Amino acid sequence: MKRKYIIPACALVALLLSNAVSAEELIRIGSPYVTTTLDPIRSASAGNIEAFGQLYARLLRRDPSGQRQPGLAEKWTISKDGLELTFTLRAAKFSNGVPITGDDVVFSLTRAMSDKKSVYSATLAAVERVTAEGGNIVKVKLKYRFAPALDNLEVFNTGIVSKTDVETRGDKAFTDKPVSSGPYVVREWRPNDRLILEPNTNYWRGGYPKNSGAEFIEVANPNTRVSMLMSGELDAVRDVPCAQLENVGARDTLRDALEPSTIIYMTLLNERRPPFNNVKIRQAAAHALNVSAITKAMTEGHGTPANTTLPDALDYHAKDLPVVAYDPKLARMLLTDGGYDGKELTIPILPCVGRSAALAARTVSIPTMTILRSMS
Known part of the structure; x- marks a missing residue:
């Protein structure tokens, strides 16, 4: 029986895959991300990050449990002062x-750090x-001791590209059959439609990847993605609406693979302007x-x-810190x-957070305090 998996679009991440997809098959994944x-180094959007992870290996990698493991670097050391x-x-x-x-690594990390086109050099x-x-x-010299230094060398924009290829072909190196250091290579890219990948036969991890490729198909509507999954047009879908999880997950042929997410919803208040420049009003x-x-x-x-404001899926999250208590009486005081x-x-x-705003407005017990309104 063909079994599939789902990835929901709530404060969790989930995926719907087919249990019957064999190692010889290409996996078709429906995703809202383009x-x-x-x-x-050119983007930090979800669809691009997903592609980067398949095409470019990094010095370090994460195993299925989220633990740091050797990647292109088989070992590493840290100087006593923590600066190298x-x-x-x-x-x-x-x-x-x-x-x-090592020259490829230096070139790749330097691009991410200082190239004018780099959008996420902060890491x-x-x-x-x-x-x-x-x-x-390869030696990485730090300006100061920095606890996440190793983890930040596993971030998507630190993928290793070919120095020779990029210097020779320029931007074309990333549009016409990019040279890959990761588990897959590009078989075909149809912008605004799909990205089709096939195995990199020179990938350093023996036995990987374990399938004949992946096809990332852009499907914006979540209901359409689920329908395509049900009909067999897709083997996996990303971002199933939370409201559909119970019904979809109840099917014998489907399974939701929930994972911790880095998505977090918040309302940021301007602390430089009244009334929120007053800490008691913010509280x-x-x-x-x-x-x-x-x-x-x-x-x-x-x-x-x-x-x-740091999602609990990330390292260094203070899991023991309590959530601010709902206390209307204290709020009024x-x-x-x-x-x-x-x-x-x-x-x-x-508008994209309109539902959360509506729910927030209904739970505010101080009607004179806050009204949230959507911007068109």
Whole structure:
């Protein structure tokens, strides 16, 4: 029996795959995320990040449990002062059969750090320089001690590209059959439609990938994605609406693979302008919202209330920090102590978070405090 898996679009990530897809088959994945570039430094959007991960290997990688593992670097050391990371590269090749060297790593990381087209250089802000010694030694010098330094070398934009190919072909190196260091290569890319990948026969991890390729098909409408899955047009879908999870997951042929997500919804207040330049008014706003109820309603019980602006799927998240308590009585007292004048406030929000705003507005027990309105 063909079994499929789902990935929901709530405060979790999930995927619907077919249990009957064999190692010889190409996996068809329906996704709302579009692929607009294959250059790992040019975008931080979900569809592109997904492609980068398949095409470009990094010095380090994450195993299925989320633990850091050797990638292109088979080992590494950290200096006693914590300011220098030394990586020893394994014997690996690009998809064109050319060995991956320290020069390729230096070139790739330097592009991510300082190229004008790099959109996410912040993860490497602590890096002073990257140098290569011989063919397989890479040294990363830090400006200061930085706890996430190793983890940030596993971020999508640190994928290793071919220095020779990029310098020779320029932008065309990322539009016409990019040279890959990851498990797959591009078989065909049809912008605004699909990205078709096939195995990189020179990939360094023996036995990987375990299928004949993947086809990322852009399907914006979530109901259409689910329908295509049901009809057998897709083997997997991303972002199933939380409201559909129970019905879809009840089918014997389907399985939802829930994973922790880095998605988090928040309302950011301008602390430089009245009334939110007063800490008591900010605290009142926090205590006036029933975050637990909003979370349950939005995610059909699949999500968890956020306790910080750092999602709990990330390393270094303070899991023991309590969620701000829903306490209307305390909120009113804080408003009085903070000298709030009772005027109605309007907080503009984007349409994409309109549902959360509506739920928030219904749970605010202080009608004179906050009104959330959607921007068209």
